[in-house]
Structures are given as structure tokens and as C-alpha cells.
Amino acid sequence: MSSVNIIEIKHLSKTFKIKEKEKGFKGSLKSIFKPKYKIKKAVNNLSLTVEKGEVIAFIGPNGAGKSTTIKMLTGILTPTKGEAIVAGINPAKQRKKLAYKIGTVFGQKEQLWTHLTPYDNFKFFGAIYDLKDYEIERRIKELNDTLELDEFINTPVRNLSLGQRIRCEIAASLIHKPEILFLDEPTIGLDPVVKENIRVLIKRMNKEFGTTIFLTSHDVGDIEKLCKRVVIINDGKVVLDDTMQNLKYNYLNRKIIEVKMKEKVNLDDEDGITILKDKEYNLKLSIDVSKKSVADVIKLLNTDKIIDINISNEPLENIIANIYKGSKK
């Protein structure tokens, strides 16, 4: 079934030689004449396949190797070992050929000409991908419908809000109908409403154009709302590769219970219950539902004395943080 795999990564590794410098003037001199190197494995024997049309979240803490991996997949960096095949092309060997099949949005790095209107920018990017004028016009229309650019398509980019700019960045990177879109932190620095808006658009794009989406983000909301599949990496290795559903099911076996009582209750840690906070009449508990049911816990509390109660899922953020921590050990 390899034909439906749009990205195939096999034992991909990237090591960097980092010059180590000792402190002070003497150290500087030493590093010139007798440099010492430290080997850092940024990506370490990473294997992964992505199917056509998937929306995949690629997440990990800073320095985990996310951007190094993306750079290898887009042809910016060549791997030290192993290989990647993206849209049937080896990025390290045919960078330009690959460029026609992929789109990239690097959240913090603008690609647009800020003094021009989005329309002029699209024309420019169209020319970069050898599109004919009529093809560009047709495509701009399509993108306009999907990404709702109408109201500002003729306003210079420098006068646009951050959210509008990102929409234009995404549109510009889609001008040549790429098969895969790499999004690196697309919603960074945006307010919640705009974030939501961008997420809806990304989803729609995936549906309407069938574009495969490879997304990195620190924002749990992005991942939760957009992606069916999550890959977590740490120290250059995949530590978890699962569906969003499984991730939630397996790791969401914890509930948080917050209660306010009429009088003080004495409750001790026992199997399945962890007391997070115990301050006068307020109590915060974390329950492992595989060991203790919520109902049992409430019974323990004496229901007559409860003034207020709130039961919630553990936030995805904590789950991911726990996975990072676990992989470190």
C-alpha cells in the first residue's frame, strides 16, 4: 500500500557537530587552534509514514528535532543517515522538483512582500511556480472562496492584521496546489478568535483540496481541533504515534474533581486518588478512573455536605507534558 503514503521516512538521522568553547579569552584562543566538537543527534533514527490526505500533528518540546525534521522533508537540510521520500521525491536530491509539490508556512518568518497587496503577492508566487496568468487568476478565485480573502485582497499586506496576514501566507503557499502543506506554528501570536478561524480554514482546505497537512504547534488547541493523528517526538525520536482518539482514551483516564464542602473532610491518598489541594473546605482531587470510579469517590465525600462540585478532564497540555517527561526517563 505504499502508493498512498505521501511521506515515507526511513531511519532518518541528522547529527550536528557543535563547536565547544571554553570560557574566557584563553578558551577563545583554544577553540581557534584546537577546536573541540560535541556531537548532537538532532534527529535519531526516525521512521514514519503519512498517508495522502491526512492531517498530522508533529509535536515535541523545544529542541526535540521538529524543525530539523521539517527541514529535511522540505529539502533545506540533507540527512546524515537514512532517507525520506516526499510525494515520491527524495528532498535531498531533487529540491527544486519537490518545491512544486509542497507548500510551507513558517509562522514567524514572512514570505510575503509587505508593501504589496495580497493579490500582487499571489501573482508573484504564481510566477515562481511557472503558472500561466489565467491559471493564477483561476487559482486566486478558488483560494479566495476557501480562505475568505475578499475584503482585504487589495490592501497592502503591511496594513493587514496578523490573522489576515497568516491567511495570506497560507494562500500564497497554496497557489501551486501543493500535495502537502507544512505548517510550522501557524497560529503563534494570534488571539483565540482568529486562531479558531484559521483552524476552520485549514480544515476546510484539507477537505476541499485534499491537501495533506503536516503541522507543528505548541498550541494544544490546534492539535486537538485539527488533527486525527498525533506524533510526539523527543530527543530526535518518536515517543508516541497514535490517533487523537486513542491518545485521549488512553491518557484521559484521569478526571479532576474540585469540591467545596460545608465542613472539613479527612481524606487520605489511596489507590486511584491523588489529593492535589486540600485547603480548608476546598478540595482538589485527581482520579484514576481505571482504579476508582467517580461515583465511589463522591460517596467517600459524604454527598450531603457538598456545596459545589466540578468534574473535568485532564487538559491535553498536561497529558502531553507527562508524555514528554516519561520519555526523558
Next chain:
Amino acid sequence: MRKYLSIYKATLLEELQYAKGMFLSFIGTGIHIFIFFALWKYLYSSGEKSIISGYTFAQMIWYVTFTEFLTSFSSSNIVRKTPTSDIVSGNIAYTINKPYSYTGYIFSRFFAESTIKMIINLLCSILLGIILIGPLNTFQIKYLPLIILIMFLAVIIASLIRLIISYFSFWIENSEPFQWLYKTVFLIFGVTFPLEVFPVWLQPVIRYSPVYAAVSGPVKMLVNFNINEFYGVLVSQLFYVFILVLIITIEYKKGVKKLNVNGG
């Protein structure tokens, strides 16, 4: 005064890290001096002249070496670019509320940078001059204190003019072209040639201009000291320091006022 001293000290430490960069920027200066060395060598030898406009070849080379040395101070980004970007970005509004004057702050930093620059560039300049042409016989060590005094005043005058131009940014968006103009005028009428090389009718104009006070006058005293001319240079320098301080004070006041009215 103590606060300015502490700004000076802090900047001194900061700039110490960039000593390598200053050393590199001397390469550019050194190349200029070298081109003039080649030019004058050609001019002296092609006419088989030993003196042009009253200067020997050696004096001419030392003249250029030290005019370049003097102008290297006022080309500092601290007086040339920092104020402009502070004004344009609106950062200057924050410094207005601080208990020191902005001009004083800039000058404290400028002096700190100049201290390090002086050590590096003085060594390099003397070394380059000796390599190119040998020691300067007409230099008299007993006048050194007087020469240092007028050199110091020369740096003050040049940097004041640079700063006055930077403060133009209160009114116009891009004051950089004026800096080019300043540089070109000083280069042509001061750095490259001593006063005596110019046509007779032009000489008085240059003598009473700030170019003479800030560049050609003091350096002439270095290569060929003359007590009467020294007094002339000193009087002209004191006059210009007075005038320029007056201008910059008024300019800054009006500039800040304009900033407040327009809200930056």
C-alpha cells in the same frame, strides 16, 4: 555628573567586546590612507617635486593619516544612527522622563566608545604611518599637550554636528542623506588635503568653516606646529563649540516639543 560617569563606565565595558570589530573597521581606514599614499607618491614623483603647497611627502602622508584618525570618532553609530532610530521608533519618549539629558547620555556613550577606539586607532595609525613613510621629523613632542587639547575639541565639534544632523529626524523621516553630505564635505575640504593645497580665494572660506576647526586645523598643528596658528585654531574651536551647543540645545527642545504635540 556621576550618573554620566556610570553610563560611561557601563558603555566602556559593553564596547570592549566590540574591540575586534573596531580593529576590523580600521582596515577600511587603512585602505583609504594607503590609496592617498599611492596618489601622493605618484604626484610627488611624477613632477619630481619635494614640496607641494609647502608640505613634504612625509608631512602629507601623516596629515592624511591623522585626519582619518580624527574623523573615525565622529562616524560612530552612537551619534549618527542611535538618536535617529530612537526618534523614529519613539523610544526617545522613555528617555525624556529619565533624570538625565538625552544629549548627555549619548555623549557619555560616545566618549566611552571613543576611548577604546582611540587606543586601537592611535596604535594602528602610528604603525601604518611608520610603515608607509617613516617617522615624522617635524613633530615636536613639547607641543603634545596643546595638540591633544585641540584634537579633543575637534572630536567634540565633529560629533556635535553629527548629532545635530541626527536630531533632524524630529522633523524629517530620513536624515541619513545629510550625513552623507557632511561626510563628503569634510572628506573633500578637510580630510584629503591641507588648507594650503586649495586655491587662494577658497582658503579663507575653509579657514573660518567648521571643517578647519574639526579636522584640518588641529592636524596641521600635528605635522607642522606654529604657535600663532595654534591660537587661531583654538579660538575658532571655542567659537564653534559655543555655537553648536547653543544650536543643539534649542534644536532638542523644539524637537521634543514637536514630538509631544504630535504624540511621536
Next chain:
Amino acid sequence: MLTEVKNQFKVSLLSIKYSILRSMINKSSFLFSVLLMFISNASFLVQWIIILSVSDGADLSMKQILFLWGIMAGAYGLSNIIFCGVHYLPQYIISGKLDAYLVQPKSVLISIATSQTSMSAFGDLLYGYAVVLIASPSVITFLYASLFIITGAIIYACFVTIMYSLLFFSINFRDLVTTLTRIPTSFGTYPENIFSGVLKVLLYTIFPIGFIVYLPVRVLLTNNILIALIVILFTIFMVVFAFVMFNMGLKRYSSTNLMNARV
């Protein structure tokens, strides 16, 4: 192959057009820069009037100086209108902006070179044509001047590219290399007669101001078409050399990513 070249050309033209438009956003600021650069250049004629007044016995003429300044200012101006981006190479390498060009299916070097322009460069170019035509107002001079302004602009951009390509191997020498890129322009406004020996060899090799200015001035003074051919051949050589060096640098960049200290 041919369509590839055509497409590249189309993108480059668009890129140059957009860069120029950007520099003209503020019209008064633009015109002011152009005007003052023109005046600033013109005031150097005063310097030469002075030099020539004390140059009896030397083989220097005002015509030679005008040609020299004309070609240098013109070539430098044109280079900084069309290829100003090469001066931003160190910045692009350090900021990671290079990556954005690497994911595009066009020549990275050409994209970068055409991505910037300098306002004052228009003043240089205008001044260049002005003085050359003052020195010798004729059609043939205009044609020759245009040819050498173009070859000079290309050679200078290639020289800067080659120098900055060295930074791919170690970014630590940024300041030194930046200083070196300014050397040709310093020598380019003085006649070659005054230089001799090893220096002259350097000016025809590593710092190729000989091919940017000195040989063209000889052609303008003597109409020697052979020298013009040599200049054209050297220009082609520089273009090839610049691309080879830059691509070697890019390869190095792809395997080390220079900024690895900040992974």
C-alpha cells in the same frame, strides 16, 4: 531548458520591479536620497580639480577622471538597484530567511540578489551616465558606457557573492568579509596609474576593479574593442565562478545548517 530560463527571467523581473516599488513608497524620501547621492558624488569632482591643479608632470586628465567616476558610479548604482540583495546574504543566512528561498523552485542566488534595492543607487546610476556623457557626448560613448555599467554591475555583484559564500564555511568572519567587499569601490574612484606592483595584480584578480572600471576606461579613451571583449569574457567567468561558489556554500549549509548552535 529554455522555458526554465524564461520562467526564471520572468520571476526575476517581477522581483526587481517589486523591490523598486518598495523603495519608492515614500516618494519625497526617495527623490531626496537620489538627489543627495548625486550631489555627494558630484562634489568629488572638486577633489579632482584640486588634485589636477598640483599634478603638473603627471599623466592624469579630467576626461580620464570623468570616465572613471562615470563607470564606477554607474556600475555600483546599477548593481545596487538590481542585485542589492547580495549584500544581505549574511543577514539571510543568520536569520534563516535563506530557508524560505530554498523551498522555492527557482535559483536561490538570483532570488536573493533581486529581493532588495537601494534608493541612493539611482543617484549613482544617473550620476554615472551624466559624467560620462559630459566627458564625451556621443552615441558610441553612450553604448560603451552602457555595456560597461552592465558588466561592472554584474562583476561587482558576483564578487560580493563569492566573498559572502565564504561565510557558509564559517559565519564568524562576517565583519572581516564585509570589510573586504568594500575594497573594490574604494580603489575604483582613483586612476590605475597611481597603483603599481603586487597591488595592481590584486586589483585585476581578487578585487577585480580592473575589469569593473580600469579596462572600460581604457576602452573609452582608446576605442580598443579587444579590451572590451576581454571584459565581457571576464564577466562570464565571474558569473560562473559566483554560482559555483554559492552552490558549494549552499551544499555546506544543507549539511550543517550553520546555526546548529541554536538547534
